[in-house]
Amino acid sequence: MITDQLVQAFSWMLIHSLWQGLLLSVITGVVLMLTKRSSSAIRYNLILLQLLLFITGCVFTFAWEWQQNQLQTVDFLHLQADNIKQYTQTVISYFSANAPMVLLLWFVLFIARAVKMMGGLAYIRRARYKNIYSPEDYWKNKIVLLCEQLQIKKAVTLFESGYVKMPLVIGHFKPVILIPVGLLAGLPSSQVEAVLLHELAHIRRNDYCVNLLQNITEAIFFFNPGLLWISSLLRDEREHCCDDIALAQTKNKREFIEALISFKEHSNNYAVAFPGKKNHLLQRVSRIIHNKNNTLNPIEKVFFMTGILILAVMVTAAGVMEVKTIVKEEEHVVSEQQQPVQKPVIVKHKKIKPVKVVREVKPVQPTDAEEAERDREEAIRDKKQELSDNEQEVRDRELLLRDKEHAREQSIRDKEQAQRDREQAVKDREQAVKDRMQADRDRMQADRDRAQADKDRAQARRDMEQAKRDRLQADREREQAMRDKQPQ
Numbered sequence: 257m258i259t260d261q262l263v264q265a266f267s268w269m270l271i272h273s274l275w276q277g278l279l280l281s282v283i284t285g286v287v288l289m290l291t292k293r294s295s296s297a298i299r300y301n302l303i304l305l306q307l308l309l310f311i312t313g314c315v316f317t318f319a320w321e322w323q324q325n326q327l328q329t330v331d332f333l334h335l336q337a338d339n340i341k342q343y344t345q346t347v348i349s350y351f352s353a354n355a356p357m358v359l360l361l362w363f364v365l366f367i368a369r370a371v372k373m374m375g376g377l378a379y380i381r382r383a384r385y386k387n388i389y390s391p392e393d394y395w396k397n398k399i400v401l402l403c404e405q406l407q408i409k410k411a412v413t414l415f416e417s418g419y420v421k422m423p424l425v426i427g428h429f430k431p432v433i434l435i436p437v438g439l440l441a442g443l444p445s446s447q448v449e450a451v452l453l454h455e456l457a458h459i460r461r462n463d464y465c466v467n468l469l470q471n472i473t474e475a476i477f478f479f480n481p482g483l484l485w486i487s488s489l490l491r492d493e494r495e496h497c498c499d500d501i502a503l504a505q506t507k508n509k510r511e512f513i514e515a516l517i518s519f520k521e522h523s524n525n526y527a528v529a530f531p532g533k534k535n536h537l538l539q540r541v542s543r544i545i546h547n548k549n550n551t552l553n554p555i556e557k558v559f560f561m562t563g564i565l566i567l568a569v570m571v572t573a574a575g576v577m578e579v580k581t582i583v584k585e586e587e588h589v590v591s592e593q594q595q596p597v598q599k600p601v602i603v604k605h606k607k608i609k610p611v612k613v614v615r616e617v618k619p620v621q622p623t624d625a626e627e628a629e630r631d632r633e634e635a636i637r638d639k640k641q642e643l644s645d646n647e648q649e650v651r652d653r654e655l656l657l658r659d660k661e662h663a664r665e666q667s668i669r670d671k672e673q674a675q676r677d678r679e680q681a682v683k684d685r686e687q688a689v690k691d692r693m694q695a696d697r698d699r700m701q702a703d704r705d706r707a708q709a710d711k712d713r714a715q716a717r718r719d720m721e722q723a724k725r726d727r728l729q730a731d732r733e734r735e736q737a738m739r740d741k742q743p744q
Contacts, residue, residue, distance in 0.1 A: 265321035267355035270362060270477075272317045273310075275570070277482030278563050280306045280313075284486050285552060285560040292549050296496035299549060303490045304466070310483055311473060354656070361663050362479075368670045369475040372677070376471075383434060384426050387418035387692055395440055395448075399433070402452055405505060406460050414452075416440065418695045419688055423455050428464045437695045446506075447515035453505050457498035466494075485559070492550070499540060513541055 287302050390396075391414055399414045410431055417424075417434040424434040433455050440448055458464070470487050477483045499512075506512050516537060539550055552560060 261322060263359050264355045265318050267358045267362075268321045269314055269318040270358070270479075272321075273314050273477055273480055273483070275567075276313045276317070277310060277477070277480040277486075279482075279567060280310050281482035281485055282560065282563045282567060284489065285556070285563075288489070288549075288551060292551055294549070296493055296500050296549065300490065300493040300497050303486060303493055306486050307470070307473070307483075307490060310486070314477075354659075357656070357659060361659070361666075364663070364667065365478060365670070366475060368674070369478050371674075373471055373475055375677075375681075380424070380426055383417060383419050383424060384432060387688075387695075388415040388434065389418070389437065391416050391435070391440055398449065399452065399456075402449070402456055402505075406453070406456050406501070408456060408460050410459065412456065412459060418692045421691075423451060425455050425458050425464060428462065431459045431464070433459075437691075438698065443515075443518055446511055447518050450502055450506055450512050450515035453502035454498050457501035458494075460501070461494075461497065463494055463498075466490075481559075482563070485556070495540065496543065496549070499544060503544065509544055513544060516541060 284303060284306050287306075288299070291299050291302065395414060399412060403410075403412050410429070413430070413432045415432060415434055416437045416439075418437045420434050420436055422436065423439075426432045426434065433452070435451075439451075443451075470490065474484060474487055503509060503512055542548075543550060
């Protein structure tokens with residue numbers, strides 16, 4: 257019994273999360289339009305509030321469904337009109353009866369998302385300890401100064417990594433910044449400092465924890481477009497907040513923009529520390545130049561208007577049906593109040609006239625033909641209802657078969673995606689090996705270049721000493737020649 261209640265409550269929590277995510281996404285769209293000139297921190301906090309409200313709403317929905325005992329059918333949105341109520345009750349009964357199938361389908365897809373998320377965590381763990389090198393003392397001291405500048409009290413460690421292709425912040429209590437090998441020496445120090453400020457801003461804002469919460473929420477509600485859109489907006493605004501913190505320290509927009517562009521070129525078009533949409537770097541540069549936050553793009557506007565329309569239809573239908581219900585109840589009460597009240601018959605006795613006897617009028621009994629006709633009509637209605645029930649059962653079976661077929665197709669697609677992911681992982685490992693070999697070759701070449709430079713400097717010193725000796729010898733020869741020319 258408890259297991260059935262748990263399955264019912266969790267299934268209905270997933271279903272209710274669709275309209276909850278739609279409602280919060282509409283509110284988020286309004287927030288974006290009203291905060292075009294506000295700071296990125298305000299926009300980030302407001303969008304984060306929407307995400308937390310969504311999670312809280314889902315938790316309360318689960319608790320409420322658990323208490324309501326979903327084994328019984330409940331009204332949805334309190335729709336009481338006969339045809340709409342019948343359709344609604346049919347839908348609710350179907351989902352209540354097939355809650356285990358809904359939960360099973362969700363669980364299969366959730367496992368796929370969870371495996372992908374665990375793969376990301378495993379990649380981060382490998383990157384923390386694999387092919388890392390200590391940078392020069394200059395950058396170690398620089399990271400300490402930047403932490404003091406940003407008032408970061410945690411001990412932040414900086415490493416160069418031959419395993420990662422992008423700057424990466426790992427950990428919350430003991431954060432580590434991984435920089436691809438060659439970046440510190442390949443870019444001007446001012447641009448590298450801007451990149452480090454951006455990463456330290458993530459540490460200062462505790463973005464590691466919020467990002468982990470987002471990944472878990474997205475894995476659970478992977479089917480919810482409203483939640484996924486809010487989460488993507490939260491990531492964009494997080495990067496904007498870090499940009500603003502880095503700009504406040506460098507106080508040079510041009511230098512920071514050049515750092516973004518140079519780092520993008522140096523990373524060979526990887527997403528690096530600037531994740532997001534395809535044109536996310538261009539949007540960030542445009543925002544920094546014009547001091548104007550991004551608003552809804554055309555696709556997001558269509559989604560926003562569609563959400564408003566759906567919510568308006570739902571609220572209007574619920575309101576109209578509730579009004580009809582109240583009107584029917586009032587009409588029923590009025591009809592009961594207007595029924596005539598039978599008054600007692602008072603028979604007056606007169607002395608002269610005799611008392612008249614009032615005979616009771618019996619109602620006319622229906623004939624056998626009328627009774628048979630009513631029976632035939634009732635039998636016809638029963639047959640129609642039975643046919644309707646059979647048709648509904650056939651439709652339910654067809655829908656169940658379609659769901660099973662869809663689940664099989666989705667399972668096949670998941671397996672194919674897993675195979676592609678494994679192939680991509682193999683390619684990434686091969687590329688990592690090549691990158692490590694290239695890094696080793698670069699270090700060896702650097703060592704050879706330093707050794708050759710030392711030889712060149714030693715040869716230059718020898719050449720200068722030889723030139724000095726040659727000048728001294730020439731001076732002695734000139735003096736000897738002058739002595740030879742003097743008369744004896």
